[in-house]
Amino acid sequence: MRHRYLLPLLAIAALTLGACGQKTTQPAGDLPRIVASTSIVADVVRQVGGDKIALSTLVPVGADVHSFAPAPQDVVTVSEAQIVFVNGAGLEAFLEPLLKNAGGSAEIVELAKDIPLREMSAQDLATEDDHAAEDGQDHGGNDPHTWTDPNNVIYWTAAISESLGRIDPANAGFYAANAKAYNTKLSELDAWITQEFATIPPDQRLLVTDHAVFGYMADRYGLTQVGTIIPGGSTGAEASAQDLAVLQDQIRSLGVKAIFVGNVSNPSLAEQLAQDTGVKLVTVLTGSLTPPDGPGATYIDYMRSNVSAIASALR
Amino acid sequence: MLEFLTAPLVYPFMQRGLLAAVMVGVVCAVVGTYVVLRGMAFFGDALSHTILPGIAAGYLLNGGDRGALFWWALVTAVASSLGIGAISRGAKLREDTAIGVVFAGMFALGIAMISTVRSYSADLTHFLFGDVLGVGDGDLLRIGIFGGLILLTVILLYKELMLLSFDSILATTLRLPVQALEYLLLVLIAVAVVVSIQTVGVSLMLAVLVTPAATASLLTRRLGPMLVLAAGMAAACGVVGLYISYYLGVASGAAIVLTCTALFLLTWAGSWLRGSRAKS
Numbered sequence: 001m002r003h004r005y006l007l008p009l010l011a012i013a014a015l016t017l018g019a020c021g022q023k024t025t026q027p028a029g030d031l032p033r034i035v036a037s038t039s040i041v042a043d044v045v046r047q048v049g050g051d052k053i054a055l056s057t058l059v060p061v062g063a064d065v066h067s068f069a070p071a072p073q074d075v076v077t078v079s080e081a082q083i084v085f086v087n088g089a090g091l092e093a094f095l096e097p098l099l100k101n102a103g104g105s106a107e108i109v110e111l112a113k114d115i116p117l118r119e120m121s122a123q124d125l126a127t128e129d130d131h132a133a134e135d136g137q138d139h140g141g142n143d144p145h146t147w148t149d150p151n152n153v154i155y156w157t158a159a160i161s162e163s164l165g166r167i168d169p170a171n172a173g174f175y176a177a178n179a180k181a182y183n184t185k186l187s188e189l190d191a192w193i194t195q196e197f198a199t200i201p202p203d204q205r206l207l208v209t210d211h212a213v214f215g216y217m218a219d220r221y222g223l224t225q226v227g228t229i230i231p232g233g234s235t236g237a238e239a240s241a242q243d244l245a246v247l248q249d250q251i252r253s254l255g256v257k258a259i260f261v262g263n264v265s266n267p268s269l270a271e272q273l274a275q276d277t278g279v280k281l282v283t284v285l286t287g288s289l290t291p292p293d294g295p296g297a298t299y300i301d302y303m304r305s306n307v308s309a310i311a312s313a314l315r
Numbered sequence: 316m317l318e319f320l321t322a323p324l325v326y327p328f329m330q331r332g333l334l335a336a337v338m339v340g341v342v343c344a345v346v347g348t349y350v351v352l353r354g355m356a357f358f359g360d361a362l363s364h365t366i367l368p369g370i371a372a373g374y375l376l377n378g379g380d381r382g383a384l385f386w387w388a389l390v391t392a393v394a395s396s397l398g399i400g401a402i403s404r405g406a407k408l409r410e411d412t413a414i415g416v417v418f419a420g421m422f423a424l425g426i427a428m429i430s431t432v433r434s435y436s437a438d439l440t441h442f443l444f445g446d447v448l449g450v451g452d453g454d455l456l457r458i459g460i461f462g463g464l465i466l467l468t469v470i471l472l473y474k475e476l477m478l479l480s481f482d483s484i485l486a487t488t489l490r491l492p493v494q495a496l497e498y499l500l501l502v503l504i505a506v507a508v509v510v511s512i513q514t515v516g517v518s519l520m521l522a523v524l525v526t527p528a529a530t531a532s533l534l535t536r537r538l539g540p541m542l543v544l545a546a547g548m549a550a551a552c553g554v555v556g557l558y559i560s561y562y563l564g565v566a567s568g569a570a571i572v573l574t575c576t577a578l579f580l581l582t583w584a585g586s587w588l589r590g591s592r593a594k595s
Contacts, residue, residue, distance in 0.1 A: 071430060239446065239448055239566065239567065240560045240561075240563075240564045240565050240566050240567055240570070241323065241328075241329060241332065241448060241557060241560040241561035241567050242560065242561050242562065242563070242564035243564060244326075244328060244448050245323070245326055245329070245561065248326060248328075268381070268445060268446060268449040268451070269446050269448060269449030270449075271449070271451065272328055272331075272448075272449045272450070272451055273328070273449075275451075276326070276327045276328055
């Protein structure tokens with residue numbers, strides 16, 4: 001009777017062993033093992049660390065950070081890492097169980113830690129709360145989307161080069177020089193964005209987005225976030241008819257020219273809103289870079305692509 | 316008072332939302348009556364998960380085109396419901412057990428397919444989920460056509476489906492094609508569920524699938540009046556709920572669901588009061 005169970009057990013054992021054998025580990029060599037939470041964080045870390053670090057990214061390009069489900073190899077990656085760079089300010093709440101329970105000795109560096117965080121305005125907050133309730137992401141009262149202003153990313157590069165220099169003192173100079181060179185590019189980007197947005201008539205500098213992503217950009221370059229649609233078409237329809245009616249009235253009375261939606265959300269609600277109000281619907285990049293052949297393969301390209309899209313839609 | 320009713324209609328999204336809520340309400344409540352009679356209330360929720368492998372396949376082959384995803388979801392839902400029928404018949408298991416088995420397996424299959432690609436999120440189903448406030452003309456047309464076909468089938472096969480639901484032994488004695496009818500019913504429910512999910516989203520579909528039919532079953536034991544009552548109540552709750560969402564600023568899906576629930580509780584309390592008065 002016993003060996004009736006033997007075959008299935010053997011099969012399971014074989015499968016398990018096979019799966020273990022297939023485990024892909026990073027060919028790290030003796031480079032510092034670094035992990036970044038999102039593709040945007042990863043690009044900036046790569047700019048500073050160059051080829052002197054072994055870098056892995058947790059949330060893949062194009063994936064929705066809100067619903068990211070880590071696989072076993074992600075836990076392995078984190079447990080073997082020396083530093084995990086995250087945006088912080090509550091953006092990666094979804095990663096906390098993974099970071100906490102992966103084991104290992106990774107130091108978690110919050111890039112937003114020195115940035116003066118902006119409070120969400122009452123309206124941002126209301127919509128962000130619905131958003132949080134729906135995808136389990138806890139933004140709290142602060143706006144975590146720090147990277148939409150390149151001046152904030154200068155804080156990032158400082159934190160990155162400091163942390164990398166500490167675990168790899170031999171290359172500290174290399175990291176500092178890279179950070180300095182990249183900061184120059186960020187300042188150029190800042191100047192270019194100022195120039196681009198200056199071409200928009202002042203009374204047209206109005207943003208309607210699917211959720212409040214561009215707070216820091218709006219504050220820095222004098223744009224106004226008029227309102228947000230709740231991410232369209234999620235499981236629990238989160239928008240109320242009243243919110244949508246109010247937003248539609250605002251779009252009409254202020255003469256808003258375009259609605260901007262992210263690349264990872266279902267646009268059905270925004271599509272209908274744009275159709276009813278007769279304004280343009282423009283797709284922008286939000287929480288993730290694009291694949292290498294896309295318009296936003298690096299952070300700087302990502303910003304340029306978004307700013308061009310916004311400026312040309314509002315001009 | 317009149318202005319209270321007409322003010323929201325200024326917005327085209329409200330007009331389309333009301334129309335969609337009524338159509339989805341009627342279609343779902345009608346198939347939902349059979350769902351409630353057969354004791355498979357969690358079919359709807361399960362089906363919204365079993366479509367995941369279809370959506371994953373559609374996404375990998377056609378990208379995020381919602382039209383194509385709809386057909387993939389529909390095919391997967393029909394296949395899942397036929398699978399549920401085959402398992403509950405063939406393995407002589409209760410239907411809700413078969414639903415549990417198929418639901419878990421299909422959902423995991425979908426997750427596994429997505430995880431091989433790694434650049435898509437597990438939330439892929441959201442590409443298909445509609446929102447009662449974001450209903451488009453194409454959605455209205457689709458629910459109109461599919462809903463009409465479903466209602467027509469139910470009307471044409473009214474007697475057969477009634478026998479099947481109340482007295483399947485008699486149905487067998489009368490040499491009705493019981494098995495084919497059972498599968499047909501499962502397919503009808505699956506189509507209604509997928510079309511509704513795509514039009515108004517999951518929460519609303521679930522609400523009008525089960526609750527109005529449950530309420531109607533408290534009021535009558537006869538199939539005809541039960542179908543009509545369920546459809547009427549679902550449509551009314553859709554309209555009332557959307558007005559509540561407009562005036563109180565409550566999320567639309569939730570407002571309609573809660574209206575259905577409130578109606579159920581009122582009816583239940585009413586029938587309980589009547590019952591206790593009759594006894595005393």
